[in-house]
Amino acid sequence: MNIRCLSCGHTIDLDDAYSDYEGQIKCYTCQALLAVKMSDNIIRSVNLYRQAAADIQEEEIRGNP
Numbered sequence: 001m002n003i004r005c006l007s008c009g010h011t012i013d014l015d016d017a018y019s020d021y022e023g024q025i026k027c028y029t030c031q032a033l034l035a036v037k038m039s040d041n042i043i044r045s046v047n048l049y050r051q052a053a054a055d056i057q058e059e060e061i062r063g064n065p
Contacts, residue, residue: 001041006048007032016041024049 001014008030018025019041025034033049 001038001043003034003036003043003046005030005032006034006046014038 001016001018003012003014003025004010005012005027008027010027010029012025012027012034014025018036018038020039022037023035025036026032027034035045035047035049037044
């Protein structure tokens, strides 16, 4: 499974261990942190980590954890 870094465009190859994964992936080309959600070998979302953290913080402020 491959994802592209949203910061630099580098292709990141992920093995089957990430088929059901939610967390951070680091791009070793530009050092960006990506927040990814994957299930059943399908990429559900990829965001730059800072944006994802801001989204979570906004949800907490609204009272939707």
